[in-house]
Amino acid sequence: MTEREATGGKPVVEITGLTVSYRSAGRDVVVANEVDLAVRANETVAVVGESGSGKSTVAGTVLGHLRHGSRLAGGRVLVDGQDVFALPPRQLRALRGGTVAMVAQNAGQALTPSMRVGRQIAEALRGRGLDRRALDAAVVELLDQVRLPNPAELARRYPHQLSGGQQQRVAIAMAVAARPRALVLDEPTTGLDVVTQGGILRLLDTLSSELGLATVLVSHDLGVVASMADRVLVMRRGEVVEEADTERLFADPRHPYTRTLLASVPRITDGGLVEVGEDGGRTVRRREPVADAPPVVSLRDVRIGYGRRRRTRRAHAEPRPAVDGVSLELRRGEVLALVGESGSGKTTLAWSLAGLRPPSEGEMRYTDHGRSDDLAQPAARRATDLRRRVQLVFQNADTALNPRRRVAEAVRRPLRMFGLARGRRELDERTRGLVADVHLDPALTERLPAQLSGGQRQRVGIARALAGEPDVVIADEITTALDVSVQASILALLDDLRARRRLACLFISHDLAVVRGIADRVVVLRHGVVVEEGPTEAVFAGPNHPYTSTLLAAALEPDPTSARRRAENRDAPPVQWADDAADGAVWEELGAGHRIRRWREVGKEDR
Known part of the structure; x- marks a missing residue:
């Protein structure tokens, strides 16, 4: 504190x-x-x-x-x-x-997409009566105040050209521009x-x-x-x-x-899923390790890029791919967690598996039930049955649900599309069952998404994904908008479904406490490259790649005393390390499937 x-x-x-x-x-x-x-x-x-x-x-x-x-x-x-x-x-x-000023929950939505960042901040400064030159200087000063690099250059960008953290800092700059009291x-x-x-x-x-x-x-x-x-x-x-x-x-x-x-x-430190009694008593349910099972999804040397820059008079190198040479396997009945900072390639990989962004290179295959289907093709080209078997729960439920469709229709649509229910009565029964599974009041099914809270909308997204009876669920930050009690019930639900249906889950999260509670294995991504992977307990116990250590050290605990100690040590200079994608980087095997990329310390200053 x-x-x-x-x-x-x-x-x-x-x-x-x-x-x-x-x-x-x-x-x-x-x-x-x-x-x-x-x-x-x-x-x-x-x-x-x-x-x-x-x-x-x-x-x-x-x-x-x-x-x-x-x-x-x-x-x-x-x-x-x-x-x-x-x-x-x-x-x-x-x-x-x-x-009084406000910093909204979703800075990406709070900023105007068609206006450059600098112009939006300048609007918040109009009341100061500054001329054009002074206004531009004030914008750069504010961006520098919120610790954004190259503020003059960043002021010319549009919001979509910034990371989530940068967007949030811009929103903070706009909020404090007029030096409010509250x-x-x-x-x-x-x-x-x-x-x-x-x-x-x-x-x-x-x-x-x-x-x-x-x-x-x-x-x-x-x-x-x-x-x-x-x-x-x-x-x-x-x-x-x-x-x-x-x-x-x-x-x-x-x-x-x-x-x-x-x-x-x-x-x-829990090492399992939390169960809370009516009296507030707290128990931790240890998860049984998943026995050896065949892979449901296999990736080999997958690279996913966003295209080359247009040619101009000056030569430009090809941008670094968002995902660079990733290989992994997801087994039936297992939860595999992807962790890493914003921009590390987690969501890009998830979207590619779901068929929303095909890979540039490499192999992605669905290999269950004696099949070997190509997942490297867009979703529109996949067979209906394959589309049903791989479902994605989007991170932002606000934009993932059709604002003009009621909740009941959002959940029913996959049932109709995949022929899993016929007739009004069966559709209604299945819809009610799915809504109950994610702990939503059935009365909410007649509402529009805008009439629900953020956590309620996220649960609708989960119910919609489960409607297709998938073999693979890609959960992209599904607990982000949920309060802690609902989050606990959703995680318990996901774990029960995994055990009951032998569901394979690719679980993307920045919450390392949640990851340790639900995941069987962990893959750590940095700049699109896998830098560490292994069983959950081995990764959390260490030794670790220094980037994994950075993530673990940054995790917040619900403890003011711990928070105070963290604040006292927050100015310690970070340790930087060699580029893990560089030629010659090799894996160091630590045993039991746990391995890290060999690294070397390169200095104490930010590059």
Whole structure:
């Protein structure tokens, strides 16, 4: 946890008796009930709870925002002494981005795709009355402040040309451009790998101290909360059930729901899947190792690129492939985890297996049931039965579901497409069963995706993939948007399906605690190259490739004391190593299928 102390005096953000409701089926539904929250300068208060608990609703009111159909049923929201919901529209617009700013959960969606990054930041600076030259200089200064390399060059890029971590830093630069007094962070590190996440958290901590911000943090990641927050509010079903200083809450939770929430968090030391009882008791279910089984999917020397640059008067080398010479096998009944930073090639490999991006070179085959089918071809050219057997759960459920199709139709479609159910009655029964399997309320099947929480949409995506009764499921960051209690149930479900159906799963995740709990084997990717692979326990026990060691060291634990020690050591210079894709790199066998690429230390400075 941070060492800074809140500045005394009147709170910058003061919420009293906040009640928000909306009309449904002729009755009022309360989503936030009598919520009180006060945040002073130089203080971070986290609001945590399950999806649908009302935490995002409360955070949105700090900017005077309510979801469509909602209304303020009671209470007041004061920001810097101004009653947000009493302000006329013009003054409310001046408050947003001026006095209070927000960093949204998905920076890639929050940024305008058709505008260059610099221009978007410049818009946030318009109120300063700067001329063109001063405005350009201020944009570069902000990008440098959020620790982005080559800020002048990066300002000319479009959002899609940036990594997820870079997009998030741009969103932070826009938020602090007008030097606000209050900052709302809505899941600021969701979807980021552990190394990038650590950089974002250090940046936010530094900016908060430099600017004296009053920060409201919304997060389901209790490791992030332990690292950032001074105080924590725990919400359930629209009500605050517990409030305490971060250290006290993590060490001695008083409310049964808080105890259950903390017990559900996977820890990197667990070595199995977490099961939580009604009393908050915590047990770890050790997974039985998968016996030798034939491979379902085999990859040999797979390279996946994004094409050559167009020729100009200057010669350009071919860009480095996103996946470079990867070979691996996925066996029936096993969970194989792919880990690595953003840009390491994990999702590119997943999309290629699903037929969305064919490989440039190499062999990809489905080899179950005595077959040997080519997976290197696009999905549209695959036989219907082969398409059914390999299913992908997308990372971003917000964009993976058709916004105009109700949940029931999204789940039914594979049943119709693959001829797995006939007639309305059978379709309805199978749909209800799939929805129940992922722990969704059947009443939600008649809603549109926009009417669901992020975690609920992710579960719909999982149900849709399971509808095809696949042999191989590619799970691309499927727990990213889920709160910890739902995440535990989804992981248990996936493990049960693996055991019951002997399902093979390629599991992509940046959460190393989750990986250790569910995976049989781990493959570590760096710059599209496999640098380490082996049984899960062997990889986590070490010795490791230094890149794997970096990932393990960056993993956050739900422990404020551990977070403080990490903050004290965060300025230690990183160890760099030779390029693993370079000619002459060789494998070092460590035994029992565990191996790493031989490396050499090349210096203590970033290259």
